Structures are given as C-alpha cells and as structure tokens.
Amino acid sequence: MRGHECYHCKQWIDEGEAHDCWTTTEAALTQDLSDDLREAWERLRESAASIGEQRIYASHNSIMFARKTCYCFVRPKKQFLETCIFLSRAVKGPQVRRSTASSRTKFANILQIRHRDEVEGPITDWLEEAYDLSGESTAAKRATPPKVRKPGKAKSKTVSIRKKTRARS
Numbered sequence: 001m002r003g004h005e006c007y008h009c010k011q012w013i014d015e016g017e018a019h020d021c022w023t024t025t026e027a028a029l030t031q032d033l034s035d036d037l038r039e040a041w042e043r044l045r046e047s048a049a050s051i052g053e054q055r056i057y058a059s060h061n062s063i064m065f066a067r068k069t070c071y072c073f074v075r076p077k078k079q080f081l082e083t084c085i086f087l088s089r090a091v092k093g094p095q096v097r098r099s100t101a102s103s104r105t106k107f108a109n110i111l112q113i114r115h116r117d118e119v120e121g122p123i124t125d126w127l128e129e130a131y132d133l134s135g136e137s138t139a140a141k142r143a144t145p146p147k148v149r150k151p152g153k154a155k156s157k158t159v160s161i162r163k164k165t166r167a168r169s
Helices: 026-030 035-049 123-135 138-142 157-168
Strands: 003-005 012-014 055-059 062-066 070-076 081-087 096-101 107-113
Touching: 026 035, 026 055, 026 062, 035 055, 035 070, 035 081, 035 123, 070 123, 081 123, 107 123
Parallel strands: none
Antiparallel strands: 003 012, 055 062, 062 070, 070 081, 081 107, 096 107
16 A cells, blocks of 8 residues: 655655644543653643643643743653753753753753653752743743933044044144
8 A cells, every 4th residue: 555654753654644743632642651651641640730730632742731932842752751841040960961041041951851750859840940930920030120320431443533522633
C-alpha cells in the first residue's frame, strides 16, 4: 500500500489517511513510561495542579502547565521526565541539569526526574514560584525607573562640542 513516513513523528501514514502529529494527549505521551516514571509523572502533575487554576495540555512532545504564560513543561523520555521550570533566576541543585536565559526576565531551569520521591521540595517550591511568576503582568516585570539626567550635563557629545566652540568665539 502506498503512503509515507511523517517527517516529525516518524509514523507511517497510508495514502489518504488523515494525520496530525502536532496534536496529542497526555495519555499518548505517558503511555510507554515505566512504573517509576509513571508514578513520578502522576505526583508531578498532582503537585502542579494543586497550586491553583491553570491550563494543563499536551503539545507535540511536551505537557505544558500554563497560567497566563507557560511556567513549566514536561517531556516524557524513556529514562526520565525532562522538566523545564521557568523562573526569574537560575537555580542550582543536584536535580538541575542546566539553566539557560530564555528571555530578559526568565531562566529555563532543566531538571531530570527519575523517581516519585524526587517530586518534593525544592522542586515543588520552584513550581509554586514559577506559577506565581507566570501570573504577573509582563509590563510590571519590565518596568524600570526612568533615567534621571543630572542638571547641567549635555545631552550628547555633539551638543557639548558646540557649546565649547561657541564659548571660544
């Protein structure tokens, strides 16, 4: 039978068959997890969901947790749950694999969770901090006090040069 392999998900699609690999579900992403990883996923989801009102949805190969903006996402892998928590700072700890600046105000902190017992403080504290951060307005985070110019200072070098040349004449 004729068909093709999907470039994104590598699934074989028969000719004429409808296919949309970008839409998926939590169940589809977590169906192949080992027992330890499934328990870790359930505890992580339960901890994040208990923080407050939010949207939890699957997108391509990740499960997203969002309030106004995404504050955390999980990529289920065969050996671990790759978890990314967006905070206003880079965090350090044995769970953190790397921290990368994702914008001017946020850091993406990447963790690897392998067991249910790892989903406790400080990870749950970081989730709550990220949840709170995602609810703030971006305008409030970016607001900086206006620069105050000292009186008597020239606006630019060209202005100060003109003043000097006028004073000499």
